[in-house]
Amino acid sequence: MTTSTAxxxxxxxxxxxxxxLAERAGSRVLDLxxxxxxxxxxxxxxxxxxxxxxxxxxxxIVEALRAERPDDGVFGEEGAxxxxxxxxxxxxxxxxxxxxxxxxxxxxxxSIAATVADDAAFADGRxxxxxxxxxxxxxxxxxxWEGGGARLNGRTIRISGQAELxxxxxxxxxxxxxxxxxxxxxxxxxxxxxxxxxxxxxxxAYDLCLLAAGRLDAYFERGLQPWDYAxxxxxxxEAGAELLGRDASTPPGEPLLCAADPALVRELRxxxxxxxxASTPA
Numbered sequence: 001m002t003t004s005t006a007x008x009x010x011x012x013x014x015x016x017x018x019x020x021l022a023e024r025a026g027s028r029v030l031d032l033x034x035x036x037x038x039x040x041x042x043x044x045x046x047x048x049x050x051x052x053x054x055x056x057x058x059x060x061i062v063e064a065l066r067a068e069r070p071d072d073g074v075f076g077e078e079g080a081x082x083x084x085x086x087x088x089x090x091x092x093x094x095x096x097x098x099x100x101x102x103x104x105x106x107x108x109x110x111s112i113a114a115t116v117a118d119d120a121a122f123a124d125g126r127x128x129x130x131x132x133x134x135x136x137x138x139x140x141x142x143x144x145w146e147g148g149g150a151r152l153n154g155r156t157i158r159i160s161g162q163a164e165l166x167x168x169x170x171x172x173x174x175x176x177x178x179x180x181x182x183x184x185x186x187x188x189x190x191x192x193x194x195x196x197x198x199x200x201x202x203x204x205a206y207d208l209c210l211l212a213a214g215r216l217d218a219y220f221e222r223g224l225q226p227w228d229y230a231x232x233x234x235x236x237x238e239a240g241a242e243l244l245g246r247d248a249s250t251p252p253g254e255p256l257l258c259a260a261d262p263a264l265v266r267e268l269r270x271x272x273x274x275x276x277x278a279s280t281p282a
Contacts, residue, residue: 009086009088010145011114011129011130011145011146011147011148012130012145012148013130014088014114014129014130014145015114015130015131015132015143015144015145015148017065017068017069017114017130018112018113018114018130018131018132018143018231019132019134019141019143021060021061021064021065021112021132022061022110022111022112022132022133022134022141023110023132023134023141024060024064025057025060025061025094025110025134026057026109026110026134026135026136027136028053028056028057028060029053029056029057029094029095029101029110029136030136030137032052032053032056033053033101033104037051037052037053037101037102039051039102050098051095051098051101051102053094053095053101054077054094054095054098055094056094057094057095057110058076058077058079058092058094061076061090061092061094061110061112062074062076062082062092065090066082069086069088069090071084071085071086072084072086072088072089072090072114073086073088073089073090074089074090074092075089075090075091075092075226075227076091076092076093076094076227077092077093077094077225077227087116087117088114088115088116088129089114089115089116089126090112090113090114090115091112091113091115091126091128091226091227091230091231092111092112092113092227093109093110093111093112093205093227093228093230093231094110095108095109095110096108096109096110096111096133096203096204096205096206096227096228097109097201097202097203097205097206099202100201100202100203105202106135106137106138107135107137107201107202107203107206108135108136108137108202108203108206109133109134109135109136109203109205109206109209110133110134110136111131111132111133111205111227111228111230111231111232112131112132112133112231113128113130113131113230113231113234114128114129114130114131115127115128115129115230116129119251120251121251122226122229122230122233122251122252122253123245123250123251123252123253123254123255124226124253124254126226126230128146128230128231128233128234129145129146129234130143130144130145130146130234131143131144131145131230131231131232131234131235132231133205133206133208133209133231133232133235135206139153140152140153140209141153142157142209142212142213142232142235143235144212144234144235144237144238144239145234145238146234146238147238148238149238149239150212150235150236150238150239152209152212152213157212157213157214157239158212158214158239158240159211159212159214159217159236159239159240159241159260159261160214160216160217160261161214161240161261162217162218162260162261162264163261163263163264164264165194165195165218165264165267165268165271166194166195166196167196167217168195168196168217168218168260168264168268169195169196169197169198169199169216169217169218170191170195170196170197170198170199170216170217170218170219170220170268171198171199171200171201171207171210171211171216171218171219171220172184172187172188172191172198172199172200172207172219172220172221173200173201173202173203173204173207173221173224174200175222175223180222180223183222183223184221184222184223187220187222187272187273190271190272190274191220191268191271191272194271195218196217199216204221204224204228204229204232205228205229205231205232206232207219207221207232208229208231208232208233208235208236208259209232209235209236211236211239211241211259211260212232212235212236212238212239212241213239217260217261217264218258218259218260218261218264218265218268219236219257219258219259219260220256220257220258220259220268220269220272221256221257222254222255222256222257223254224253224254224257225254226253229252229253229257233252233257233259236259240261240262241259241260241261241262241265242259242260242261242262242265243257243258243259243265244256244257244258244259244265244266244269245257245258246269246273256269256272256273258272
């Protein structure tokens with residue numbers, strides 16, 4: 001591998017691509033929102049929607065990646081699936097928080113992560129080495145690369161460092177099927193009496209970035225897909241958070257993802273799972 005080729009594959013260079021493409025797609029998404037939202041399909045349930053902007057955003061990102069890095073793989077929420085030969089696969093959520101986008105609530109984001117194979121890192125068997133999450137409504141761009149820290153609009157960010165569960169502001173999310181919502185309600189019922197308060201913004205990628213910036217002290221959710229967490233998870237990790245799965249043998253991801261200060265995250269997971277021995281108030 002030549003010096004120039006190695007530089008092009010560096011996590012910092014990959015993060016630069018993610019930032020540029022996330023901001024470009026975000027600008028297009030915001031422009032389309034001003035014209036009105038066109039719902040084109042649904043996914044896990046009738047209320048789990050796909051908009052024309054979701055598809056346009058993913059198309060833009062995939063086309064740009066294919067032109068710039070034709071040997072890389074691509075995996076997108078709205079159906080993009082391209083095998084690569086470079087060892088890098090880009091995981092894309094073209095609009096994370098589509099319901100917020102539909103209702104014009106300012107908590108949605110374009111998430112792009114460059115990932116490599118790593119069975120031990122996350123439940124999907126991949127690990128992000130560079131990522132960007134851009135909220136076009138707020139103008140915030142969060143980014144990180146492996147070993148390089150995390151940033152918000154170019155300025156270094158860190159988690160709050162809160163280690164006391166009772167004083168923690170905790171983020172979470174809910175799915176779109178009745179069965180998943182009932183599971184998540186049980187978790188919230190266990191957690192809420194034990195914390196300062198809970199927040200549900202409706203975008204896992206953005207939630208993880210809020211954790212990274214110290215605006216949330218902790219975060220947990222069940223049912224996340226790779227495109228939901230790939231970008232934000234790296235940003236949270238590089239900002240000092242620790243991420244856990246359901247147990248020691250299960251990496252964070254679909255079954256469960258808990259994220260917080262290393263001194264807090266295990267206690268949070270125990271409460272989420274009801275493994276702390278405490279009873280839920282009647």
